[in-house]
Amino acid sequence: MKGLIWNCRGIKKFGVSAFLRNIISEHKFYFIGLQETMQEEIDDRTLRLIDPSGSYLWKWIPSNGRSGGILSGVHIDKFDIGSFHEGKYILQLNLYDKEKKVKWNFLNIYGAPHEENKLEFLTELANFCSRNKDPFLVVGDFNIIRFTSP
Template identity: 30%
Template sequence: MKALIWNLRELIQKEQVDIVGLQETIKQDFSYAELESLAPGGLFSWKWTPAQGHSGGILLGVKQDILQVENWETNDFFVGATIRHRLLNVRWDLISVYGPSKHEFSPNFIDNLTRRSENATLPILLGGDFNLIRSNADKNPRGGDIRLMNLFNDFIERCDLREIHRSGGSRFTWTNKQENPTMCNLDRVLVSTDWEE
């Protein structure tokens, strides 16, 4: 038996997190009390997209004393914000994504992200659950839809994005939890090359 008991509020406080992005919230709405339970003191500005039935939903929070949200943007696949760091006066676009688990919607998802990324005038930080893999190495057992891998990789190349690789932890971010599990790396953080300057 395995159990995971996680106090997200404590983690946010302990790690002094300035940005919170949650995917698969499976919630239509959030009350003030629920948001306050994640980050007490009303220090965060929040925006979300509702779940579609029993899947999806994105919640994005930004700590207001450090970061100013100049603009919020939502659609079916992401919550975005134009952010300004109050002390450094640096601006960027922050986008938290949740890609569709039904892959017939993946081309529409990638089209939305491509339009958003190509129209950006600021550096982009884009992260979340893409529900797509980039190569066969992202799945165990190996194998995947080459067309979808190409679609995802073409988006990353076309929009001149770079992946920030995770350090530590499991190689895979999702499992079907079967006796002989399928495991995939579906969660990623991508940044525009402006971040390298």
């Protein structure tokens, strides 16, 4: 199973869509998790630039100003999507692997970039993980620093 996880720091920056289109075409990822899209809205044109063949189902969470934003894609030949759940920092897709005949959850994360929101982020993450009975894969940019001083 192959996936692409990338903090793209701006989905509409020059060259990003061409880079994504090429790497997706070459590797045929099963799932894609992009963080820090820096977009309040991701339109169909942007998705067609990345995925011209329409091989992926895309879900996204808007950025908060110029910070954050999550875009998740799953290959529709590989997975059925049972449901999805959006949080402030997490986008969860409940997937059914067509080949292996198993359910699992894909959690794409862009953690709170500011210290004052860390507890809120970690609480949301704990809630998402604790309510899942199926296996899950947690990926993304957690924005966690263990120590703030050297």
